Amino acid sequence: MKRLALILIVVAFTLDVYASGFWDLPPLPPPEQYGNLLINRLSEKKGERPVTFSHWSHRVHYTCRVCHFELDFQMKVNTTEITEDANRKGRFCGACHNGKIAFGHTEENCKKCHNGDITYGKEKFEGLSKTLPPSKYGNKIDWTRAIETGKIKPKQTIFDEPYEPMPFKKKLRLEAEWSMVPPAYFSHEKHNYWLDCANCHPDIFNIKKKTTKHFSMVYILDGKFCGACHLRVAFPIDDCRGCHPDITTKY
Ligand code: HEC
Ligand code: HEC
Ligand code: HEC
Ligand code: HEC
Ligand code: HEC
Ligand code: HEC
Known part of the structure; x- marks a missing residue:
């Protein structure tokens, strides 16, 4: 002892x-890929490419609770039963990707999500990360300070009632x-x-x-x-x- x-x-x-x-x-990916996912529970089985999703691009606009509490996404990739039908009905990604808040589920947009590219959005990341307080690890962005300094103001709810x-x-x-x-x-x-x-x-x-x-x-x-x-x-x-x-x- x-x-x-x-x-x-x-x-x-x-x-x-x-x-x-x-x-x-676990090995760390480059900063622009930290928190990026390829969602592929069903896509390839249904002849589509896996779906790219980046946490950094979404957390600038929304807090975790919006997706992981209000919209019922699980905190483990490929466990949420996301389907094209559910998305079109306004659930999951479709709660925002409806052509109003963000691009919708129309033919010209399929590949924005179904592109199988985990590096998708790299250029955007480089622009964004220069404007936010730095840190040493992960996205190399200090997300706590980004909020405290008012650089980002992610919404804490997607509903109309104040939260x-x-x-x-x-x-x-x-x-x-x-x-x-x-x-x-x-x-x-x-x-x-x-x-x-x-x-x-x-x-x-x-x-x-x-x-x-x-x-x-x-x-x-x-x-x-x-x-x-x-x-x-x-x-x-x-x-x-x-x-x-x-x-x-x-x-
Ligand atoms: C905003 C992002 C987004 C857009 C745009 C999008 N999808 Fe998807 N789609 C997803 C996600 C996430 C899943 C779940 C992925 C998985 O489980 O592999 C999915 C699943 C699917 C599936 C497999 C599940 C099922 O319902 O059979 C098909 C097929 C599909 N999408 C087709 C399409 C087509 C066709 C388009 C364009 C008209 C489209 N998607 C546009 C995000 C999107
Ligand atoms: C990110 C995770 C996380 C969130 C979110 C969170 N907690 Fe906790 N909470 C913890 C941890 C970790 C502990 C300590 C558990 C232990 O020591 O076993 C704790 C302990 C507590 C305790 C016991 C504290 C004590 O001194 O005994 C209370 C009460 C509590 N949480 C209430 C809340 C409430 C209310 C909220 C929402 C406003 C909340 N927590 C949100 C992680 C969290
Ligand atoms: C715009 C929606 C959205 C926001 C905001 C969001 N997430 Fe996620 N998160 C997802 C989706 C979608 C998945 C994948 C779920 C699936 O495939 O079943 C996911 C998966 C995860 C995973 C699992 C990753 C893995 O490799 O298995 C963790 C951990 C996670 N999120 C944490 C967070 C935290 C912490 C925040 C806030 C800083 C956050 N998320 C904000 C949508 C979001
Ligand atoms: C809470 C709202 C919300 C949810 C839920 C959400 N998104 Fe988004 N998403 C947005 C917004 C807003 C943008 C535009 C971001 C920007 O302009 O920087 C965006 C941008 C994107 C982009 C980048 C498109 C581009 O060309 O720059 C992709 C890819 C994407 N979302 C995929 C998804 C997928 C896949 C899901 C579900 C797993 C999802 N999103 C769920 C709000 C959301
Ligand atoms: C996200 C928070 C977090 C990070 C980052 C973290 N730790 Fe911990 N660590 C904890 C918690 C929580 C405990 C448990 C404390 C307790 O026993 O109450 C712990 C426990 C420990 C212990 C005690 C032995 C054990 O396993 O319980 C050691 C040693 C330790 N950490 C070293 C490290 C080192 C070295 C690093 C960097 C490689 C690190 N930690 C990173 C949260 C963290
Ligand atoms: C449910 C998700 C979740 C869990 C579980 C969680 N954290 Fe965090 N934590 C976050 C997020 C999101 C942030 C914001 C900063 C970021 O994303 O890097 C954060 C930030 C922090 C910070 C930075 C605060 C600052 O002042 O900058 C510390 C320290 C921390 N967490 C410690 C812990 C410890 C210790 C535990 C376990 C006892 C824990 N966290 C569990 C999601 C989580």
């Missing part, structure tokens, strides 16, 4: 060790189970702009602090807990200090 603790001290404080693969961090997030601002200090590892911090306030309480509670986290079991990096890297978002769309796990600000690095 003592030896394990000692190993962890060393591990937690030297970035070199992380880089050398103590954990298998205000519940004013729950509790900041939590999540102590590691292992001693000597600097804690991770979780701010409800910063998350609640983007997300609905129901995006996290009760499926991802118990509502009671410290009741979430096996809350550790191995599970996070397996896509659980913080890893539900911080591997694919929100800034990636590589940014250790994003969550553990007191981890020291060599630079």
Whole structure:
């Protein structure tokens, strides 16, 4: 036990060790592809090319809750039962891609979505990223500061009634189970702009602090807990200090 603790001290404080693969961090795509998806549950089976979808181009206009709460998209690619028919009836992509809010489901537009190209929108990204506050990882855009500085104002609802997030601002200090590892911090306030309480509670986290079991990096890297978002769309796990600000690095 003592030896394990000692190993962890060393591990937690030297970035070199992380880089050398103590954990298998998933490889990061280039910034313009971080959060991009090819949706292909049915497309190729039905003779269409897979559908391109980029998180960065949509989160500039809408928060996560709009799609992942109001419009019922699952937070796992190829799990939502999106069909051409449902889209045309105004569900899923069709809630916006109706020719009014954004281009609709007409013949000339099929290929804007069904193009099988994960790099789709690259030029647009280069223009956009120059106007937003930078960060080191993921899209290399600091999305929290982009909101705080008023550079973007994503809508929090697509409905007409006004929406205000519940004013729950509790900041939590999540102590590691292992001693000597600097804690991770979780701010409800910063998350609640983007997300609905129901995006996290009760499926991802118990509502009671410290009741979430096996809350550790191995599970996070397996896509659980913080890893539900911080591997694919929100800034990636590589940014250790994003969550553990007191981890020291060599630079
Ligand atoms: C705004 C984006 C978008 C546009 C525009 C669009 N689609 Fe799709 N379509 C999707 C998504 C997302 C899916 C689900 C993909 C999957 O499961 O593989 C889908 C699924 C499909 C499917 C397979 C599922 C089914 O219903 O059989 C077909 C066929 C299809 N679309 C045809 C079309 C045609 C034809 C057009 C143009 C008239 C079109 N789509 C325009 C986004 C779009
Ligand atoms: C305009 C709609 C839209 C917005 C806004 C949006 N998403 Fe998504 N998201 C999707 C769709 C569509 C999928 C794929 C669902 C499917 O294929 O079943 C997805 C998938 C995901 C996935 C799974 C990715 C994977 O590789 O499996 C995560 C994680 C995710 N979203 C997180 C977020 C977060 C965090 C935000 C806010 C910063 C956000 N999304 C905003 C539409 C959206
Ligand atoms: C909440 C509204 C909303 C939903 C839901 C939504 N979109 Fe969009 N989408 C937009 C808007 C608005 C734009 C225009 C963005 C811009 O001008 O930068 C856009 C742009 C796009 C583009 C870029 C087109 C281009 O030529 O620049 C693609 C591709 C796209 N959406 C695909 C999808 C797919 C696929 C889905 C469903 C899986 C989807 N969108 C769901 C609002 C939405
Ligand atoms: C998205 C947030 C987030 C990021 C990014 C992150 N961690 Fe963690 N980490 C956590 C949480 C939450 C815990 C569990 C805290 C607890 O036990 O309450 C944790 C636990 C740990 C532990 C304790 C041992 C264990 O597995 O529980 C170590 C060591 C650790 N992190 C190191 C790192 C390193 C190194 C990085 C960068 C490669 C990193 N973390 C990135 C959130 C994060
Ligand atoms: C991005 C994910 C996320 C969102 C969104 C979120 N929470 Fe939490 N919440 C957490 C985490 C993580 C914990 C700590 C769980 C643990 O320690 O086991 C927590 C804990 C709590 C607790 C217990 C706090 C304590 O000190 O015991 C309450 C109450 C709570 N959340 C309410 C809310 C409400 C209300 C909302 C919406 C306004 C919300 N949460 C949105 C992740 C989230
Ligand atoms: C449901 C999705 C989701 C989950 C789960 C989640 N986050 Fe986040 N988190 C986000 C989004 C979206 C942002 C906005 C910044 C971004 O996209 O990079 C964010 C931002 C943050 C920030 C930056 C706040 C700032 O001041 O810049 C921290 C720190 C953070 N998350 C820690 C955590 C920790 C720790 C956990 C697990 C206990 C966690 N998050 C779970 C989606 C999530």
